[in-house]
Amino acid sequence: MAEFGDAGILLKWRNDPLTRKSSKNSSLITMKQHIRWLTASFKDKNRRINIVEYNKIPVGTIRTDYSEGFTELSWTVAPEARGQGIGKRMVMEFMRFVDGPVRAEIKVGNEASKRIAEGAGMKLDREEKGILYYSVLKNHTLSSKPK
Secondary structure, three states, X not given: OOOHHHHHHHHHHHHOHHHHHHOOOOOOOOHHHHHHHHHHHHHOOOEEEEEEEEOXXXXXXXXXXXXXXXXXXXXXXXXXHOOOOHHHHHHHHHHOOOOEXXXXXXXOOOHHHHHHHHHOOOEEEEEEOOEEEEEEEEOOOOOOOOO
């Protein structure tokens, strides 16, 4: 689980040029804006922000938003960890613990995230206004809804 102490690394990853290019909101975010968003995110009982580590080194983040019976995933791979298959592994591993429908929205042109979503078993449902909508139904005994 992410904490306020992770704000710096999360903002660094968020403001990375490739991450910004692949995000719905491609604006550069200030620390003040980021702290405001992070504060609201930590208060939201339906949102979780997870830092993913590999060999005890932070390599990315997965955010989950639970709403109306489905879990929406959003992920970022640290710039220094890209191209190593880490994104696919972290999403596939995380999805082992998700029950019910899973969705992801990916900006057209974000080929890496498309490969990650498809590698995790998600299928493209539709494209609308420059966004690709992926989903999969997961059936496990663990619940994706945060407690």
